[in-house]
Amino acid sequence: MIVYDLECRGGAHRFEGWFKSSDDFAGQQKQGFLACPVCGSPDVIKAVQAPRLGRKGNQLPDAPAARTEAPESSESAQAAVPATVPSPAAPVANAPLPPQAVELMHKLAQMQAEALKTSRYVGESFAEDARAMHYGESDAEAIHGQATPDEAQELLDEGIAVMPLPFPVTPPDQTN
Known part of the structure; x- marks a missing residue:
């Protein structure tokens, strides 16, 4: 399915339309099947839109911003909520290992080499x-x-x- 941002020329109302293909959009437009849901105008065109590109599989999502202050509530609840909430751990794929993990792997490799x-x-x-x-x-x-x-x-x-x-x-x- 293709999602297009559409607009009517008369009232410049913007809306979204879903189509099987770009040919399907062209066919529906030519046959007059498209109409503005706000004003009913049949003069509908594709609106200028930014491309919707999915993130590549090897890219990490942006980490959510950590909260910097406790929520407004009673004093007992504020004491139980930390001032900052750590963001969840990022997936390991395509991310550098923490220095402690690298050090641990080097020590394990040395121990294995000695044992061998x-x-x-x-x-x-x-x-x-x-x-x-x-x-x-x-x-x-x-x-x-x-x-x-x-x-x-x-x-x-x-x-x-x-x-x-x-x-x-x-x-x-x-x-x-």
Whole structure:
């Protein structure tokens, strides 16, 4: 549907009209189906209007302005209402992360890198190797590798402590 701002030439009354297409508007205008709802004039034309462009999907909406003073009401209600109301958190997409989040991610990456240095990569045999160590069939050591979500859940159900790594790891045989 297309929405046009319309106006009658006689009284310059402005109103809105909805049409299937620009051809539909032209056809209705030519056949005299359009009339001003205020004065009834059939002499209706498209009014000059600003384009209605939707916001792109990757653009953030403007944050609402924070209130700077408490509302006018009783003293007890004023004490319960903060002087400023924080605006809701903006979506993360296409917005810079807060510095604390960046710092946390760097620390996690460093911790993971240190843990990987002191553990052995076992690849897709992770679940089997973790079970063997848990049940005393092989020596206990720190390992990392790959497991499906179902395998990881089964290990947890058996009481075997496992956890996903926060950041993806490239297997040693696939690194440069």
